[in-house]
Each structure stands twice: as C-alpha cells, then as structure tokens.
Amino acid sequence: MSENQQHQPNKSPVVENKKVVMENSYGEKLVGILHETGSSELVIICHGFRSSKDRIPMVNIALAFEREGISAFRFDFAGNGESEGSFQYGNYRREAQDLRAVVEHFQAKERRIVAIIGHSKGGNAVLLYASRYNDIQTIVNIAGRFNLRRGIEGRLGKDFEEKIKQHGFIDVKNRRGKTEYRVTEKSLMDRLETDTRAACQTIPQSCRVLTVHATLDEMVPVEDATEFAKFIPNHSLRIVEGADHEFTKHESELNSIVLSFVKACLHKHEVSSSPCSSRCRTKQFIDSRL
Numbered sequence: 001m002s003e004n005q006q007h008q009p010n011k012s013p014v015v016e017n018k019k020v021v022m023e024n025s026y027g028e029k030l031v032g033i034l035h036e037t038g039s040s041e042l043v044i045i046c047h048g049f050r051s052s053k054d055r056i057p058m059v060n061i062a063l064a065f066e067r068e069g070i071s072a073f074r075f076d077f078a079g080n081g082e083s084e085g086s087f088q089y090g091n092y093r094r095e096a097q098d099l100r101a102v103v104e105h106f107q108a109k110e111r112r113i114v115a116i117i118g119h120s121k122g123g124n125a126v127l128l129y130a131s132r133y134n135d136i137q138t139i140v141n142i143a144g145r146f147n148l149r150r151g152i153e154g155r156l157g158k159d160f161e162e163k164i165k166q167h168g169f170i171d172v173k174n175r176r177g178k179t180e181y182r183v184t185e186k187s188l189m190d191r192l193e194t195d196t197r198a199a200c201q202t203i204p205q206s207c208r209v210l211t212v213h214a215t216l217d218e219m220v221p222v223e224d225a226t227e228f229a230k231f232i233p234n235h236s237l238r239i240v241e242g243a244d245h246e247f248t249k250h251e252s253e254l255n256s257i258v259l260s261f262v263k264a265c266l267h268k269h270e271v272s273s274s275p276c277s278s279r280c281r282t283k284q285f286i287d288s289r290l
Contacts, residue, residue: 031082032075045074048120052081064255090190096128131199146224200231214243
C-alpha cells in the first residue's frame with residue numbers, strides 16, 4: 001500500500017463521541033469529549049482562559065480532524081467546565097500538569113498522540129508542556145500570549161499589585177457589579193513568574209511548533225506571535241488577516257491551517273520513522289527563523 005493510500009481520510013468515518021473522565025495529579029477529575037474515529041492517531045485540544053471544551057474554536061477543530069478520520073480529544077482544565085477543582089487566574093504550570101495527565105491516560109491505552117493544540121491560554125499550556133516533556137513532536141499554539149504581564153491592567157486595574165498586596169485578592173466584577181472570579185496573590189504571582197521566553201527556548205529542536213494568530217485579535221496582540229517566532233527553535237508562523245481572537249468567520253481557514261500542518265508532520269514522521277523536524281516544512285508555512 002502506498003503512503004498516499006495509507007493516509008487517505010475515510011470518506012465516511014464512523015464517529016462516536018464519548019465522555020472520558022480521568023484524574024490529574026491532585027486527584028481532581030478532568031472531563032473531556034473523545035471524538036472516536038477508530039484511528040490509532042489522536043490529537044488533544046486545549047481551551048483558553050475561563051473557557052471550556054465546548055467553546056469555539058475547540059469544537060470546530062475537533063470536528064475538522066474527525067472529518068479527516070483522525071480522533072480528537074477536547075477537555076476541561078481543572079476548575080473549568082465540567083472538571084473538578086477551583087478556577088485560578090494563573091495556573092499555567094498546573095494546566096500543563098493537567099495536560100500531562102491527559103497524555104499519560106491515552107498513552108497507557110496505546111494511543112498515538114500526534115499533536116497537542118491549544119487556544120489562547122491553552123496555547124501557553126501546550127508550549128509549557130513541550131518545554132517540560134519531550135514526548136509530543138507537533139505543537140500548535142493558537143493566539144497564545146507571550147507577554148504575560150500585558151493584559152492584566154485591563155482586568156485588574158492599573159494599581160493591581162498594590163491592591164492585591166493590601167487585601168490578598170482582587171474580585172473581578174462584570175458591568176452589573178457581580179463578582180465573576182477572584183484573583184488571589186498566589187495565582188497572580190503564578191502568572192507573573194511564568195517565564196514564557198525561557199520555556200520557548202527549551203522546547204527541543206525535534207518538536208515542530210506552529211503559531212497561528214489573527215490581525216484583529218483584541219485580546220492578545222498579534223505582536224506576541226512574532227515574539228514566539230524569535231525564541232522557539234523549530235517554528236512556523238501563520239497570521240490570519242481580518243480574524244479576531246476566536247477566529248469568528250475564519251473557522252475554515254484556521255482549521256485548514258492546523259490540519260495541513262499536523263498532517264504534514266504526521267506523514268513526514270511516518271516516512272522517516274523519526275521525530276518530525278525542520279525537514280517537514282511545507283511551502284505554505286512561513287519559516288519564522290529565516
């Protein structure tokens with residue numbers, strides 16, 4: 001059987017959506033949805049800040065892989081969605097640990113995890129994962145934030161450091177004055193002490209990373225994407241013109257970019273029987289190191 005025949009997607013893959021529950025290292029139950037196509041390959045999809053597995057673009061990305069006959073798993077980090085635990089403002093490293101629990105769960109079932117994909121804060125989680133563990137060779141960072149100090153004033157106010165030292169916490173309220181969530185000093189420091197640059201620089205060369213960002217992202221400025229490009233050793237960058245933070249009205253373009261990147265690395269990996277390296281670049285991706 002030729003390589004092309006081996007990797008042709010099923011025309012009508014039989015898909016079963018299963019709720020899967022596992023525990024993280026703190027004994028909290030993590031809940032996710034497995035789009036089971038019967039493939040040995042699996043991608044894991046991570047949501048962003050105060051989001052969940054059931055939000056766009058997580059669902060759309062999972063469905064895109066599903067249509068290609070590749071299984072996908074989208075889950076809630078602890079303290080979000082259906083998962084147990086309390087929501088924390090920072091928690092970047094804890095979320096990378098949650099992701100580790102998910103990876104180990106499926107590895108124990110002999111599933112081949114071909115990519116981890118994260119949106120927004122989830123993009124940071126997958127990059128932190130890649131910097132700490134060397135077992136996933138394809139990472140996709142969608143609209144992640146490089147400068148973690150930026151964006152805090154917009155939520156907590158300009159004097160947030162003085163306030164939180166004085167009271168130990170800050171309650172973030174909506175326009176009606178109702179508290180939406182509490183930011184503790186510990187969770188704030190977790191964010192401020194998370195060194196994104198150092199994490200990017202320690203991602204191994206064997207790990208291929210794609211960053212996708214939007215020109216009209218009002219949550220995380222597109223300039224952050226170029227910062228990732230400077231420090232990740234094996235990196236490709238795609239900028240989507242006219243899209244917003246959640247790629248509203250640009251879902252198909254986002255899905256196409258992510259699918260093409262993951263499948264290119266997957267095919268090259270199987271041909272060479274070695275981790276996907278810089279040789280799996282295709283012309284449609286910008287080599288951010290050039």
